[in-house]
Amino acid sequence: MTIPPLTTNQDLDPRLLRAAFGVFPTGVVAVAARVDGRIWGLAASSFTSVSLDPPLVSFSIAATSKTWPDLRRASRLGLSVLADHHGAVCRQLAGDPEKRFDGLALTATAEGAVTLDDGLARFDCSIHREVEAGDHVIVLLRLHAVDHPSDDPDTSGPLVFHRSGFSRLAEPS
Ligand SMILES: Cc1cc2nc3c(=O)[nH]c(=O)nc-3n(C[C@H](O)[C@H](O)[C@H](O)COP(=O)(O)O)c2cc1C
Numbered sequence: 001m002t003i004p005p006l007t008t009n010q011d012l013d014p015r016l017l018r019a020a021f022g023v024f025p026t027g028v029v030a031v032a033a034r035v036d037g038r039i040w041g042l043a044a045s046s047f048t049s050v051s052l053d054p055p056l057v058s059f060s061i062a063a064t065s066k067t068w069p070d071l072r073r074a075s076r077l078g079l080s081v082l083a084d085h086h087g088a089v090c091r092q093l094a095g096d097p098e099k100r101f102d103g104l105a106l107t108a109t110a111e112g113a114v115t116l117d118d119g120l121a122r123f124d125c126s127i128h129r130e131v132e133a134g135d136h137v138i139v140l141l142r143l144h145a146v147d148h149p150s151d152d153p154d155t156s157g158p159l160v161f162h163r164s165g166f167s168r169l170a171e172p173s
Contacts, residue, residue, distance in 0.1 A: 025162040028082045030093050031059060032101070032114035033074030039101050039114050040071040043093035045161045046136075047079065055143035056128060060136040067097060068137070076111040076126055077141065080119025081148075083156035084168035089116075090159060120158055121148035 010016075032041030046060040057079070061068045071077070082090055093100050105117040115122040125141035149155050160167040 019163075022163045025160050025167070027158045028086075028090050028161050029059065030080040030082060030089075030116055030119065031071065031077055032080070032106075033071055033077045034108050034112040034114055035070055035074045039106070039108075040067050040074070040097075041078075041093065041100060041114065042067050042071075043082070043090045047081075050140065055146075056140055057123065057125065057143065058138055058140050060133065060138050063132075063135050063137055072127060072130075072139075074112045076109060076113035076124055076144070078109070078113035078115035079123040079125060079141070080116040081121040082116075082159040083118065083120050084159050084166075085156060086116075086118075086159050087166040090161075090166065120156065121146065123147075 026045040027047065028043055028045045029047040030041055031044050032039055034040075042061075042065070044059045044061070046058075048058050050056040050058050059079075089104065092102070092104075101114075106114055107117055108114045109124055111124075113124040115124075123141075123143055124145035125143050128140040128142040131138040131140070157169045160169060
């Protein structure tokens, strides 16, 4: 089979790009904080580890986000890596802002970082830098505390977001 060369000057319309980006599997995190007595947050699949020294991670937030202007006011943000049983939780975290945290077991630090008690890993962080990037803002976060469970084989695997749907990792053979 001959693979055709990549054509130049393509119309990179958002639908085409969304489908192409969706081929790349990611995990999903909950980003959350308490600000003015209310919890703000959302689900984000754009989470990436960035640097060990200093400890930095990032995620990208849509420039149109209605939540980010309030969430970014928090002195600390909580990040929770979602587990493979969190599919419905993930949809909830991306849905009606008034109900995103309904029924979830959460812990908040004194400085406002909010994490899911059953997150696979939990991070306490503050905003290091925000970089405008097209229709998103890349948010670099400085880590202050980390918690993750042992390598117990009974621990759940991560929620995997792929082609607009949720999957899980295959059992190791
Ligand atoms: C699996 C999944 C991953 C998502 N990842 C991101 C993301 O990385 N960045 C982002 O801005 N929104 C992401 N969203 C959408 C947000 O969770 C949320 O729905 C969106 O920000 C709209 O709400 P808002 O206006 O309150 O911010 C994702 C949604 C889902 C279901």
